[in-house]
Amino acid sequence: MTTNSKCSFVTVIGEPNAGKSTLINKIVGEKISIVSNKVQTTRRPVRGIVNLGMTQIVFVDTPGFCRAGTPLEKVIFSNFKASYKSADMTLLVIDAASKTNRQALSFIENQKRDESKFSVVINKIDAVKKATLLPLADKMMKYDFVGQVFMISALNGDGIEELKIFLRDSAPDGHWLYEQNQSTDLSLKIKLSEITREKLFNKLDKELPYSLYVETELLREFDTKTEVCQAIVVIKNSQKGIILGKNGRMIKGIREEATFEMKKLLHKKIELKLFVKVREKWPEKKEHLQNAGIID
Numbered sequence: 588m589t590t591n592s593k594c595s596f597v598t599v600i601g602e603p604n605a606g607k608s609t610l611i612n613k614i615v616g617e618k619i620s621i622v623s624n625k626v627q628t629t630r631r632p633v634r635g636i637v638n639l640g641m642t643q644i645v646f647v648d649t650p651g652f653c654r655a656g657t658p659l660e661k662v663i664f665s666n667f668k669a670s671y672k673s674a675d676m677t678l679l680v681i682d683a684a685s686k687t688n689r690q691a692l693s694f695i696e697n698q699k700r701d702e703s704k705f706s707v708v709i710n711k712i713d714a715v716k717k718a719t720l721l722p723l724a725d726k727m728m729k730y731d732f733v734g735q736v737f738m739i740s741a742l743n744g745d746g747i748e749e750l751k752i753f754l755r756d757s758a759p760d761g762h763w764l765y766e767q768n769q770s771t772d773l774s775l776k777i778k779l780s781e782i783t784r785e786k787l788f789n790k791l792d793k794e795l796p797y798s799l800y801v802e803t804e805l806l807r808e809f810d811t812k813t814e815v816c817q818a819i820v821v822i823k824n825s826q827k828g829i830i831l832g833k834n835g836r837m838i839k840g841i842r843e844e845a846t847f848e849m850k851k852l853l854h855k856k857i858e859l860k861l862f863v864k865v866r867e868k869w870p871e872k873k874e875h876l877q878n879a880g881i882i883d
């Protein structure tokens with residue numbers, strides 16, 4: 588873009604629920620990636636872009652470490668592996684409030700030295716006593732390939748400024764890959780689908796969040812309003828009733844919450860229509876994984 592410009596790809600990895608998406612949203616200053624209190628919220632690598640002076644940082648939000656059991660998990664896991672390659676910097680997010688961090692520790696134990704720089708971010712420090720943090724930080728620092736250990740709260744912003752400065756200062760020289768004002772690589776259709784999926788994730792339990800995807804089937808933008816029509820796709824007919832809820836109450840609540848957030852994003856009146864479709868075995872079909880935005 589300009590001479591002296593720098594550009595860095597920073598891949599953010601960690602256990603499910605560690606706060607990877609929350610962290611990226613905080614640094615980018617916009618909601619790039621949806622957040623929920625359930626594991627496997629992020630299903631595909633999502634890029635969040637922030638420009639710090641002459642430096643462009645391209646964050647890659649990744650799905651958390653997961654077992655590759657169900658067909659959907661297999662796709663999520665291969666998305667994780669693909670996004671982990673070829674980063675200038677890798678940040679491993681550790682949940683300070685988690686009892687074991689078993690998968691993160693096993694990942695770090697098996698980490699081979701490679702070209703990519705590697706740092707650790709201990710997150711959720713707002714949720715634990717200080718006394719528990721130091722032993723965790725000490726443990727991380729004993730790995731010689733770990734460059735830095737940061738202690739942050741992605742929720743309230745503690746420690747974020749230091750992390751930003753570090754990422755800016757360690758970025759390699761290079762041309763910017765994105766325009767000055769671009770904050771993500773997601774299309775508007777997928778962004779809108781993700782907003783609704785987040786509301787569903789936060790309201791539903793058990794296997795249902797993992798049985799659904801949202802597809803924006805229609806998007807029409809006018810000067811004063813935007814019309815959005817979305818399908819919530821589930822695997823089984825019995826799941827349809829749960830999403831609709833008694834007297835349609837569940838889907839109405841989801842529509843209201845999603846409409847509110849879409850309005851904040853587009854600064855326009857939103858006319859959102861939601862309906863539920865059943866597509867058996869959708870996680871096994873490429874076409875549906877593409878409709879879901881899980882693969883390109």
Ligand SMILES: Nc1nc2c(ncn2[C@@H]2O[C@H](COP(=O)(O)OP(=O)(O)OP(=O)(O)O)[C@@H](O)[C@H]2O)c(=O)[nH]1
Nearest residue numbers: 603604605606607608609623627628629651741742
């Ligand atoms: N107390 C506290 N909670 C946090 C913090 N960061 C994230 N959380 C919460 O942790 C939960 C998971 O956050 P996400 O950002 O969705 O986690 P993730 O690592 O992206 O999860 P997956 O996409 O499922 O792998 C949410 O309920 C967040 O609000 C933090 O710094 N402090």
Ligand SMILES: [Mg+2]
Nearest residue numbers: 607608628629
């Ligand atoms: Mg996430």
